[in-house]
Amino acid sequence: MTIRRPSLRTLLIAIAAVGVALVAAVGIVALRTRLAAPQHCTEGTSLGERLIENPPANGSAMPPTVDAAISDLSSRFGIEPSAITGVCVEEVTWSDSSLGCPEPGRMYVQVLTPGERITLAVDGSAYEYHSGPGGHVIHCEKPQAPITNSPWTGS
Secondary structure, three states: OOOOOOOOOHHHHHHHHHHHHHHHHHHHHHHHHOOOOOHHHHHOOOOHHHHHHOOOOOOOOOOOOOOOOOOHHHHHHHHEEEHEEEEEEEEEEEOOOOOOOOOOOOOOOOOEEEEEHHHEEEEOOEEEEEOOHHEEEEEOOOOOOOOOOEEOOOO
């Protein structure tokens, strides 16, 4: 009995099929991540209540990134910080240095970037801020989903 080696064409077809399956699987995971609301923000408590239930472990009222986001949103709309009725913070990993807020025409370093997704609520509307290393915080009008996320639990 002789064993035939697969032809180059057969190998290329097999590699292409595996590649298509991998891209489809990654796309489905990304779609589920993008469509799912952060669970810890929707489990029967308001965003503000969730923040109060789980303060940071270091004893401060809020992380500096959240303070920066609140300051930006209040100055952006000319409102008092007390008008911000909800805060949700998630530790995430961004797919690149755009922090999930790519701007057309700009190039970004393709490196996994740790940060936070901060969602602030005002009058029933949600505003998303993203942070990265060094506490850099940006307002994101067209946010992209992070690769990973976990709720800020204060531990």
